[in-house]
Amino acid sequence: MLDVATTRFRIAALGLLPMSFLAACTSGPGGGPVHGSSASPSRTTTTAAQQEEKLGAEARSALQATATGSTVASGLERVSDGLHTDPGLSAGTAYRLTVVCAGTGTVAIEFAPAGAAVRKPFSCDGTTVLERFTAKQAQHVDINGGRGATGMIAWRIERV
Known part of the structure; x- marks a missing residue:
């Protein structure tokens, strides 16, 4: 009760x-x-994704403006992921690697033909970088971001 x-x-x-x-x-x-x-977490993620999309479009646009040869391989990568590829190039053939990094900081291209790495750093400011080379056996190409670098990397390998 x-x-x-x-x-x-x-x-x-x-x-x-x-x-x-x-x-x-x-x-x-x-x-x-x-x-x-x-600001909800999804808005923050969307903003980062939108920034990546914008930087990727800038890098792609700059890269397309320089296309002249026969493309062998190409792509768009986050600076934080970098580029690590064995593009299967023909030994003794001349190629051109074109790279555009849109963002901040610096990145470096490394060629590792037959164990002799050549490193070329450049700014991640939207400038187009061209590197001509003759492929060796087991040609390996790396592009890595420096400490604190952010943005997107557009790249293309063409037969010259």
Whole structure:
């Protein structure tokens, strides 16, 4: 058997319950919750993806402006991922590697023909870099970002 005080407490608590749900559903600026940041994690991710897309488009556009030969291999990479490829080039054949890095910092191209690596650093500022070379056996090409470098790398290897 319930006493009158317990019954009054339960009725009062039930009356406040809808208000607590309303407070829990309140949103802040930009539709985010009041208690957290106004930028949701998905917005931050979208902004980073949009920035990558923009930098990738810039790099691709600059790269396309220099196309003259027969493309053997090409791609678009994040600076943080770099480029690491064995493009299967024909030994003794002349090629041109064209690279554009749009972003910040520096990146470096490394050729490793037959174990003799040649390293060429350049700025990640949208400038087009051309490197002519004659393929050796087991030609390996790496492009790596320097400390703190960010952005996108567009690259193409053409037969000259």
